[in-house]
Amino acid sequence: MNILSLKNVVKTYQDHIAVNDISFDMPEGCIFGLLGPNGAGKSSIIRIITTITQADSGAVFLNGEPLNSSHPSQIGYMPEERGLYKKMGVGDHLMYLAQLKGLSKADAKQAIDHWFEKFSIQDWWDKKVEELSKGMQQKIQFISTVIHKPKLLILDEPFSGLDPINANLIKDEIYEMKKQGVSIIFSTHRMEQVEEICEHILLINQGKNVLQGTVKDVKDQYKENKFEFKYEGTLPSDFNDHGNVVKESPGSVIIQLREEESSNDFLNYLLRNNIRIQSFNEILPTLNEIFIRKVGAVNIAES
Amino acid sequence: MNKLWLIVQREYLTRVKKRSFILTTILTPLAFGLFAVVVGFIFRYESDDLKRIAIIDKEDILGAISDEDNLIFKFEDASLEEMKKTYVEKNYDAIMVIPPLKNLQDTRLTVFYYSDDPLGLDMRFMVENKLQKSIRKYKITALNLDAKELESLDTKVSINPEPIDDSKADTSPMAAGVGAAIGGVMGFIMYFVVFFYGSMVMRSVMEEKTSRIVEVMISSVKPFQLMMGKIIGVGGVGLTQLIIWAILIPIISMVVQGVFGFDLESSSDMSAAASQIDPDDMQAMAAQIMAEIKALNWWAIFPLFLFYFLGGYFLYASLFAAVGSAIGDDLGEGQSLTIPITIPVILALYIMMVVIKAPQSSLATWSSIFPFFSPIVMPSRLAFSPPLWEVIVSMLVLIITSLFFVWLSARIYRIGILMYGKKASFKELGKWLFYKG
Structure with a gap:
């Protein structure tokens, strides 16, 4: 109703x-x-x-x-x-x-x-x-x-x-x-x-x-396959091939995975390379980001 | 309907409960009373001034002369030179010398008044009046005339207005004066009402707009209800105030009269004495005025006055409400919008002043039909019993115009109250009339 x-x-x-x-x-x-x-x-x-x-x-x-x-x-x-x-x-x-x-x-x-x-x-x-x-x-x-x-x-x-x-x-x-x-x-x-x-x-x-x-729903719709994980160990050198690293600091990485790669595939890949995972989170866009993206886009389209 | 009544109640009660309202409503009649007391005392003060006058009248022209409360006359045989030396000892304020009448045909006589203090205007008139009467008596005896025959020469003429149609009520000669006075008072009250309470409505609309309460209100009631509630509520405040004054002012003036033994009219007594009107005539006139006031058809005048009060108030208050809604936060900035409202009110006041002098003129007829003037002009003519058809036409025109302008103002108001920022121009007001919802 x-x-x-x-x-x-x-x-x-x-x-x-x-x-x-x-x-x-x-x-x-x-x-x-x-x-x-x-x-x-x-x-x-x-x-x-x-x-x-x-x-x-x-x-x-x-x-x-x-x-x-x-x-x-x-x-x-x-x-x-x-x-x-x-x-x-x-x-x-x-x-x-x-x-x-x-x-x-x-x-x-x-x-x-x-x-x-x-x-x-x-x-x-x-x-x-x-x-x-x-x-x-x-x-x-x-x-x-x-x-x-x-x-x-x-x-x-x-x-x-x-x-x-x-x-x-x-x-x-x-x-x-x-x-x-x-x-x-x-x-x-x-x-x-x-x-x-x-x-x-x-x-x-x-x-x-x-x-x-x-x-x-809105957040899911606008999510960008972005994940953050904390780890111990050394990341393999071909790690960049799985996606675009947004931010890297010692023991922590934010990565935007390639579209065809799922979070499970990536997690498997990390485990196979003997990385100890401490945390693994999806990063959802804030409404503020979606807002700016949408409104900004409209504004640009109008002008 | 129920909501309208709630709004009327609030608008009325919040104002009537205000300390400033209670003070002005009660203090104004008190101020009138105080004014009467002060004026009375001022006039009384002069009459305390006692003068003793020595009269040197060698020819014995005056015969006897009567004293007044504040004037004592005494005849002295001594010469002027002697009197000048002794008048202080003898307790005189002045010496008056009556010269001999050389010729009985002379219509002019100069009397000399010797004193260090000049004679006040009122007293001078009084003394002159007494001397004239005494000399007249002297001349009548000297010329061997018959006093009664002489008296019969003076004929007082007065015009008494009579209706041509016998069935109509007769009016006394005082009708015009009384009508003008009552008309003037009523016209002026209307002028005051329209201006004072009209702008009270305007200020209140602006306040609601500035304090932003209006948006909350409009989400509960229709703009028209809010506007009408305000106009009716403030109108009720006006009626209350006028009624309280109508009751208190006579009571207080009666109390003043009772306690102090005079009232505002004592001033006219004094001027009557000064202008040599016989006190008897004054009394007769007063009685005639009272009779004339009583003879007026108050059962028609009061309801009609109330009608013009309401009609004029609704017409102008709704316009003031519309203007209030169009003004921004700044009253000074919006002043120009009120000019088209205030000009007809002021014009009506001037027309009213002319109309009470010529109540049957064509200016009177037309201005009491024109709806922006009629609420002020017509009440001023009511005491002259204007033709019935004029009253009916004037009332109908006023009703229709008031309804039209209430409707028109409501259309401006409903848009204006939700427009924040700068004041609107007349062009914009015109556009608002045609806005949808």
């Missing part, structure tokens, strides 16, 4: 195409990375999903239904540009946003109490937003995003501006939400975070779909 499907979505602003024929399916209950450099069209896609704007053409389905006005209450959205009413009390503010998402007064109050307890901030109710530090405001912003128990959570650069402690706190919450079956879209241009958190990714550039799939 897909929680979210986009089919051939196009969005044009007066002078450029922000979203150019994007299609993807997002399985329910997963963490989905929406990746791309700045200006790639991530925010435009999110604005369409959150019904802030409408696509020029194409269709969006949430839970199999075409997007309609009942859906915003099932979506929690934390924009990259955070914002709260500065002069409002924290408690009143959360009550307001929760009720706008359709919660009753009593439910809203209960949900806020739950989160206040969770973050041990029970005494914040009467504090004004402007009295809080930036990190504290981010916590409130996060609570306001998830207060109505959305089925789909959209986080746009959720860790920007957070110190490591608060970033970890939010990260734990993201995993917790996932455990409860919430589907999460995680939009960012920071690849190392994606590798850690996401299962599925969609990479876009200049409004176009560049790459999509599970993180594992």
